[in-house]
């Protein structure tokens with residue numbers, strides 16, 4: 128499709144979305160029930176691994192003052208310069224939908240004086256984020272991340288633990304062997320400053336070989352030239368002076384120590400000097416989880432140290448390390464790998480009734496069945512028993528309970544095995560325990576939010 132046709136098609140798609148029947152805005156998607164099974168499973172895995180290691184959950188607001196992100200991520204980063212959803216509220220204040228989780232979390236750490244709590248403070252989140260990215264497979268404008276952040280201690284053993292938890296989560300999700308861990312150290316901002324000068328000198332006179340993006344980055348964010356995905360830029364990046372020759376000795380020692388911990392934990396990694404990450408707040412450790420087949424494209428997650436961020440945002444000197452994983456990308460991998468997730472949405476019973484009296488009885492029965500852990504629907508519509516049984520079939524329930532006028536009079540119900548097509552009469556006062564036996568204790572949905580013990 129040529130440029131003009133492409134533009135026409137784009138315009139057409141916008142017009143289509145703007146009139147009834149409406150469609151989602153480009154780059155965002157509904158999470159339908161079939162995908163929620165994956166979401167639920169991933170959230171459970173994340174919560175489990177977080178609690179096991181002492182992390183507590185935090186949710187920061189969906190939007191913050193724009194400066195929270197501009198200051199922490201850096202004005203010249205792709206996210207701040209191109210991808211933020213920024214708007215003015217009625218009082219003219221500039222607000223931004225959160226494009227990532229670390230900045231708001233750090234704002235919260237400072238606002239709530241968390242430096243007074245026992246350190247390190249270990250927090251995790253599972254939240255939607257918003258970036259005006261170019262939509263494509265694995266790249267959305269609203270997407271979910273889970274993240275882990277440890278604030279208040281500086282020790283490579285913590286970096287190792289964050290990487291370990293991220294890896295464990297991938298394994299729990301059945302994606303263990305799919306990713307490589309790309310690891311690097313980018314030193315302290317001070318030592319990096321020297322390297323940035325060297326890098327600028329290296330690129331001087333080579334501008335014509337760079338992509339448009341990198342020509343711009345050369346002025347504003349020269350480090351990003353190292354991880355550009357364009358072929359010509361990659362060739363130059365390979366020839367560029369190595370960062371490790373310029374960054375401070377302590378950072379290099381810190382990196383060596385981290386690697387020795389990863390070795391001890393049996394965690395494989397690739398020492399990749401070209402990993403720099405796209406956000407200004409990082410210092411020292413940076414890492415990404417790459418698909419073994421696709422490389423840098425669509426990383427499943429990434430993180431690193433942000434030792435200077437709390438101070439930069441107005442708080443006390445506070446070292447920190449964190450990681451965030453992309454939930455939609457994990458789900459895409461799980462689907463591709465045919466990872467099965469538990470489905471708890473299937474119904475056990477459909478209750479079909481005939482007549483007003485039977486409907487009254489069956490409403491009470493439905494409630495009792497549900498309270499007993501049996502997932503039940505029924506009392507829908509006024510159609511004949513046969514029509515209702517066809518409905519039961521469509522909802523794929525293993526059992527139907529039928530209550531007609533005779534059953535109400537006799538105090539019985541009919542229990543129908545939908546697969547075998549056989550049915551039996553059961554006294555109304557025995558039907559709960561009878562159904563529990565049929566469904567099996569282990570399959571009952573008996574969760575109650577009020578069932579907890581101190």
Ligand code: HAM
Nearest residue numbers: 227229266267270426427428429430431449450451453
């Ligand atoms: P990030 O690399 O920008 O890091 O995002 C982390 C992950 O979010 C990515 O690896 C990817 O899986 C997912 N992701 C990012 N953008 C999109 C998108 N447009 N569509 C779908 N998924 C996406 C951060 O956000 C840092 N806050 C991570 C961190 C935490 N560093 C320290 N602590």
